[in-house]
Amino acid sequence: MNFGLYREMLRIAPIRRLLIVGMIARFPHSAAGVLLTLHVVNTMDRGYAAAGAVAAVVTIGIAVGAPWRGRRVDTIGLRKALIPSVIAEAVIWSTAPHVSFEWLLVLALVGGVFTLPVFSVVRQSLGVLATGEQRRTAFALDSIATELIFMMGPALGAVIATQISSVIGLTAVGLSAAVAGLLLIWFNPPTRSPEPEKAVTAVDEQEAAAATAVAVAPANIQEAPMELTGAGLPDGPQNMFERLRHGVAGNFTWFSPAVAVVFAVAIGAGLLLSSTDVGIVASVEAGGNPSEVGIVFVAWCAASAIGGIVYGAMKRRFSPMSLLLTMAVLTMPMAFATDTLSLALLSIPAGLLCAPVLSAASERVADLVAENRRGEAMGWYGSSMTAGTALGAPVAGLAIDVIGPWSGFLLAGGAAAVLVLATLSARRLFLRSAPVR
Template identity: 25%
Template sequence: MPSANYRSLLRTPGAAAFFLPALLGRVGVAMTGLSIFWLVHARTGTFAPAGLVSGAFAVAEAVGAPQLARLVDRFGQTRVLPPALLAHAAAVALLVSLVAADASAPLLVLGGAPAGASVPQLAAMSAARWAHLLRTDRATELPTAFALESVGNAVGYLVGPATISALAAAGHPTAGTLLAAALSVGGGLVLAAQRGTAPTPAADLTAHPRGDRSPLRGAVLVLIGLNLAVGVYFGALQVSVTAFVVAHGAPGAAAALLAVSNCSGLLAGWLYGLRRWRAAPPVQLLLVSCALTTGTLLSLTVGSPLELGLVVVLTGAAIPPLLALFAVLTESAVHRAVLTQAFSWLGSASAAGSAVAAAVSGWAIDALGPRGGFALTAAAAATMTLQSLAGLRLLRAPERQLARPGPTPD
């Protein structure tokens, strides 16, 4: 059988109608945290309150995402998403108003938390729709669909932060925050309007064993640990690359190197989804983790920004296949009634790891120089490899029967 391709996926009835607005919305989601940072910084003139507000936003998102996803799984995307989007729009408007009114730092922190807690989890909802659309008779195409999702995430985090940085540099941080909210809310509302591809809510599933309602079990716990390590890798990489190029007298090269890494990931994610791989997903996960570990170890030996650029091409190429594999393994391990929650827990773990790494890598760089930060990225990648190896048996025995629709009793 020839490999599934992206064109055939997007030609599936209803697929493009939910994927494209979700893609637009996740660009807004990728912009929001950074836009809030520059919004507060432009008003206060200092980095400390900006960091506190954006930190409160990130923590609230990590805590709130699984709770919102639980409601989505129980009552459905089309019921939960519209009020959640309105709450997010109101929270962002409140924060912008507080900043405009020169509110105190504690009030700004309190204003940032609701904006984070209400961030729409569009990536998780889009992935859940692919599973709902394909799992019955086209399950072999799910890896391709999740590869497309990983490419969509890479696009969001390439375009979004670059747009915010450009608007902030031009002196329009408020416009950046409002644009981020408009994209998130607009894309989410269009997604919610696509009722035909929405997964069946758990409240409407007549055959839903009570014992299957928790996604925090078995293979998903392993995947949460892997996503935590990925978050540490991301958080440390951004700080370390910047510190390295500054130490070599080329501060302007940081954005270029990170862009090169993202573009490498875009290409690798696209190519990964174009073919059907013979190795089982857990084995692929172990191999890609080993490749990422090798690349991060090479970063400890580089002596110039050019050499670092070659390394980030390798490490950047490993990330989208990893994200696609996380989605494949998650879909195979949990009941469909808690799938959005499971995807959201992975995202929360990654966000938590990134937040921790941002602080720890700064300390490591101060103590050991840029290579201290790269040592943290290498430790995160090596931890992923060890986790993949230790959890290989568990990941190779997914509870697939839970993910399949059961018989409906009379």
């Protein structure tokens, strides 16, 4: 291990500024999850399944919007791409606390679509500012910074919701997120290298090959029998289909089996983290002291920060899949907690691997995808994580309502472990069936 890597990284002024701005921009939404849960459960007097449904709708919106937002950053630039988010954050989350549950679901979906894309923007910019082995340390630093925020955000959200008002808390989240968006627009972190010609990778060569295939395809199609291709018509249905197929393929030439594995890690991580999140709130709430939820989040996130510090100083690279599987197994013992203190202590082993999982996965995406498509790829990576979150929160909430708070942790760890094993099996079958060249 070489902890001096952190000192070297923080000496780079653009990276240091980016990490600070990223922390500020993440803070509002770090409190939003607990605020939404307690708003639905306490203020609206509904169960954890309903709270999980709202969380799921938000994350579905994020999953739908993230690739589109990432692509907009790639095509029109960061500043223009963030303007809709700044407006939506202020308007939607100032309105959502005052509406019925049905309208809350609608606003949560729209708010998710236009959520400030802090995660993908920061990770995309770090992928530009740091190269090679530096990326592991840079992404670890970002994960550590994120954990520091999540040590404070949920605790503050719980205090505001229980001691003041969840309505005031959600309104503050929206206005603060809008201010954070303006800060990102002002800072305008780089999302492309200053010399893009030096950023050409194997992915670019694949895109060129795909473009050649598109150009050649019509000629090949026309040589086929007319009754099968419709080539006798200027725009035969088969020709239109082929053009569409090649066009879609050309837009996703960056996507590969290796990238698919990373996205599976993101789904599993989102499922595991959201289920654990709901389980922590439900367990502490069941103990009769909801304001103590911050104690557990501090222990959980502090462990993640420590794990991130250690991982970022390592020279050896670890598989995101193996890290996620270990984290899933270590999450299940949280079901045996008897009070807030024991829950906080049992959250530490799993927390130690949280930041390393996310750092390893982000580093892998940055290595696999060319930077001219990295914004879109990071958007899909974020969508994969939020898809897992959308699945984990309501399912864990339903299990908690029917069985008990402890069931959320067993469900979270078991589901993430099954996903890892299924992905590894699918990858093994793919490699066996792939033709040898």
